Amino acid sequence: MTVISSTQNRYVKLYRSLEKRKIRIQQNLVPLEGEKLIRDAIERRVLPEVVYLREGLTPEEFPFLQALESQVPVLSIAEKLFDRTAFTDSPQGILAVAPRPKSDLTDLFVKKPALLLVADGVQDPGNLGTMLRSAAAAGADGAILLPGTVDATNPKALRAAMGAYFALSVVETNHQDCLSALAGHGVSLVTTAARAEVAYDRYDWNTPVAVVIGNEGSGVSPAMAEAAKSRVSIPMAGAVESLNAAIAMSVIFFEAARQRRKLV
Structure with a gap:
């Protein structure tokens, strides 16, 4: 996997933009951090549109990612950039962007x-x-x-x-x-x-x-x-x-x- 190290990468910029409520609503997207949260979303058929892994980790280390379709990007992010991109202090090496569930x-x-x-x-x-x-x-x-x-x-x-x-x-x-x-x-x-x-x-x-x-x-x-x-x-x-x-x-x-x- 090619390691992404630029803050200008469109997927990195997308993730950081979701810190703002207005953008989350406009894009109808949710930022997910940590293995449990992403696994729970996938188990409930809320499938991520992109997954981010800290440099050094591979998709094989997260078996629940096998449920994703092959066209879903799984990106390797340089360690320092990954830590700056995440909103929490300990995201366990994995982030994702998923569609916002719809309920009425x-x-x-x-x-x-x-x-x-x-x-x-x-x-x-x-x-x-x-x-x-x-x-x-x-x-x-x-x-x-x-x-x-x-x-x-x-x-x-x-x-x-x-x-x-x-x-x-x-x-x-x-x-x-x-x-x-x-x-x-x-x-x-x-x-x-x-x-x-x-x-x-x-x-x-x-x-x-x-x-x-x-x-x-x-x-x-x-x-x-x-x-x-x-x-x-x-x-x-x-x-x-x-x-x-x-x-x-x-x-x-x-x-x-x-x-x-x-x-x-």
């Missing part, structure tokens, strides 16, 4: 009863990625990302999600369309509140439900707070007043999963 609101209501995450202005990519990972692990059907929420294809969000982005239907939409879709499918909206009378483990999660997690600083938007049918709290001991948004979301979703397992 109808994809979220295939299973009954629905269990959905609604991210309402979540800005930290690590938090969003962790939420997607927890949602997938708890058996959720998908996630709705409202305006002000970080892009789920942000490299840090993808890294934190650990492949969950490809396991869920993830839809970006506005508040009105979100509420209309939930109401049309009989899905109740639930938010969290420190002083809510109903504790999260006393709520009946066996019904169709969407859990709203708001901005890390300002919380749930007025539109979603007003539309919520219920509010739940997470009782805490000691002097702790609140949990990180992703942790609170995980606590709730695994309680929902626990209750739903009893129905099976």
